[in-house]
Amino acid sequence: MSNDKKRVLVIGGGPGGYPAAFLAADLGCEVTLVDQKVNPGGVCLFQGCIPSKALLHVARLLHETREAGALGLGFAPPTIDLDKLRAWKDGVVGKLTGGLGLVGKQRKVRFVEGRARLLDAHSAMVAKAGDGAGEERIEFDDAILATGSMPVTLPFLPPSPRIWDSTKALELAEVPGSLLVVGGGYIGLELGTVYAALGSKVTVVEATPYLLPGADRDLVTHLQKRLAKQLAAIHVSTKIVEAREDGDGVRVKLVGIDLPELEPRFDRVLVAVGRRPLSKDLGLENTKVKLDARGFVDVDAQRRTAEPSIYAIGDMAGEPMLAHKATYEGRIAAQAIAGHPAAYEPRAIPAVVFTDPEIAWAGLTESQAKTEGRDVRIARFPWSASGRATTMGRNDGLTKLVIDPQDERLLGVGIVGVGAGEMIAEGVLALEMGARATDMMLTIHAHPTLSETMMEAAEVYFGHSPHLGQKPAR
Numbered sequence: 302m303s304n305d306k307k308r309v310l311v312i313g314g315g316p317g318g319y320p321a322a323f324l325a326a327d328l329g330c331e332v333t334l335v336d337q338k339v340n341p342g343g344v345c346l347f348q349g350c351i352p353s354k355a356l357l358h359v360a361r362l363l364h365e366t367r368e369a370g371a372l373g374l375g376f377a378p379p380t381i382d383l384d385k386l387r388a389w390k391d392g393v394v395g396k397l398t399g400g401l402g403l404v405g406k407q408r409k410v411r412f413v414e415g416r417a418r419l420l421d422a423h424s425a426m427v428a429k430a431g432d433g434a435g436e437e438r439i440e441f442d443d444a445i446l447a448t449g450s451m452p453v454t455l456p457f458l459p460p461s462p463r464i465w466d467s468t469k470a471l472e473l474a475e476v477p478g479s480l481l482v483v484g485g486g487y488i489g490l491e492l493g494t495v496y497a498a499l500g501s502k503v504t505v506v507e508a509t510p511y512l513l514p515g516a517d518r519d520l521v522t523h524l525q526k527r528l529a530k531q532l533a534a535i536h537v538s539t540k541i542v543e544a545r546e547d548g549d550g551v552r553v554k555l556v557g558i559d560l561p562e563l564e565p566r567f568d569r570v571l572v573a574v575g576r577r578p579l580s581k582d583l584g585l586e587n588t589k590v591k592l593d594a595r596g597f598v599d600v601d602a603q604r605r606t607a608e609p610s611i612y613a614i615g616d617m618a619g620e621p622m623l624a625h626k627a628t629y630e631g632r633i634a635a636q637a638i639a640g641h642p643a644a645y646e647p648r649a650i651p652a653v654v655f656t657d658p659e660i661a662w663a664g665l666t667e668s669q670a671k672t673e674g675r676d677v678r679i680a681r682f683p684w685s686a687s688g689r690a691t692t693m694g695r696n697d698g699l700t701k702l703v704i705d706p707q708d709e710r711l712l713g714v715g716i717v718g719v720g721a722g723e724m725i726a727e728g729v730l731a732l733e734m735g736a737r738a739t740d741m742m743l744t745i746h747a748h749p750t751l752s753e754t755m756m757e758a759a760e761v762y763f764g765h766s767p768h769l770g771q772k773p774a775r
């Protein structure tokens with residue numbers, strides 16, 4: 302070490318890298334954070350979580366005004382000023398990423414705009430961008446890799462400005478008349494919802510028999526019902542196998558069941574078929590860092606790689622590829638480097654799909670339990686019986702608990718409904734604290750709230766829900 306402070310290099314300033322850099326600085330390390338963007342934020346803030354949620358907020362507003370007629374409220378059809386909307390969305394991103402730049406400075410984290418490549422286990426070369434362009438060699442005691450992921454591409458699709466990935470779709474350059482979304486996962490459904498609200502005729506094709514294959518079917522059903530009204534079509538068990546430009550659009554060949562047309566034409570195509578770790582061209586071959594078969598970096602409980610001075614976190618270090626998992630790992634790696642005891646051992650990582658209704662789950666899902674042959678009990682509280690959901694005109698929801706019948710511990714929580722993404726936090730805390738169904742039932746929840754449905758689902762387990770005529774799930 303050059304002085305008594307550990308020199309830490311963090312490569313990648315996303316929700317894994319920037320919290321890791323800031324915490325390492327708080328813990329007394331001398332930290333350099335390198336990212337290709339002008340400020341920290343990564344994919345999540347610049348091209349992912351934040352711009353997509355800003356636009357989903359707009360989509361929800363649009364749908365709510367359209368549906369307000371049922372409540373006796375009339376609004377004129379909305380006008381959409383796309384330039385203003387785009388500027389607002391970019392402003393949200395700029396505010397948050399600019400804020401992170403300032404916070405980094407306050408923490409005395411040195412931010413370098415550029416692209417880093419490892420030279421060996423203790424040094425990297427940065428090709429700097431921006432004002433101080435040129436090369437800089439950076440020596441470190443420990444490094445944290447947090448370079449994230451990139452979209453999976455379908456090799457048979459031609460390069461075309463009419464075929465988008467999520468980054469292109471989030472630019473909001475235009476609202477196409479028709480949009481084909483390839484992939485009925487997180488991105489396909491979130492961005493499909495946005496463009497449908499803005500006025501595109503959206504068709505979703507999903508290769509597997511189900512939308513959101515990782516989520517429980519009874520949760521997805523509620524979303525699918527609503528999507529069926531908002532989207533032009535949803536085709537499951539369907540794949541795109543060919544595409545070619547056709548005027549200012551794209552003609553595609555689809556293979557599936559019950560397709561009205563095998564070679565339909567769309568103005569634009571959004572491909573959202575998953576993401577893969579960004580672990581190439583990082584100079585890993587100059588170190589002992591190992592990758593698994595899918596390109597994820599192998600790490601231990603401290604997120605240390607096979608090269609003891611190098612750690613890896615976030616999307617590049619394994620599933621789930623979610624921002625909050627990256628942030629959690631960043632904390633572990635920074636603590637480990639600073640010599641504090643830390644291990645990555647979460648009991649539950651929440652997953653939230655920010656559609657309308659939202660779907661959220663944590664811990665064991667019902668379908669996982671089935672696949673693993675585990676004996677579990679499921680307690681469901683339908684939102685048709687929720688007072689709060691009824692006051693909002695949004696009974697399309699369900700809260701379910703996956704319970705171990707041996708000791709009545711909660712093993713998993715699943716929610717579909719408005720605000721499910723906020724509600725899941727209670728479930729995650731319950732799972733982390735090893736709560737039992739009784740704990741959930743005996744915790745007083747405010748009335749009338751959607752969160753009461755968590756308590757009521759526990760009451761369903763014991764057969765005591767005051768709002769349902771039902772038998773115990775035990």
Ligand code: FAD
Nearest residue numbers: 313315316317343344345349350417449615616622623624
């Ligand atoms: P990233 O956020 O990918 O950041 C990596 C950074 O490293 C980038 O800035 C990149 O430029 C930089 N970098 C790469 N290579 C180098 C190099 N050699 N030198 C210097 N810098 C480099 N997750 C959620 O939890 N909630 C959501 O709502 C959500 N919505 C999403 C919506 C979309 C459209 C997308 C695409 C993703 C979404 N995600 C969401 C996933 C989330 O964005 C990722 O899980 C998260 O960003 C991963 O964080 P990370 O720190 O691993 O990497």
Ligand code: NAD
Nearest residue numbers: 484485486487488489507508540573574575576622653654
């Ligand atoms: P995804 O894995 O969520 O969904 C991809 C879908 O595409 C799957 O359902 C898959 O079966 C389908 N598919 C694959 N190949 C296909 C093909 N040839 N034709 C038709 N369908 C095909 O991936 P994504 O939507 O691209 O998102 C990538 C990742 O980003 C997510 O897995 C998630 O980790 C993260 N993300 C999270 C959020 C959030 O937390 N709200 C939002 C967006 C993205």
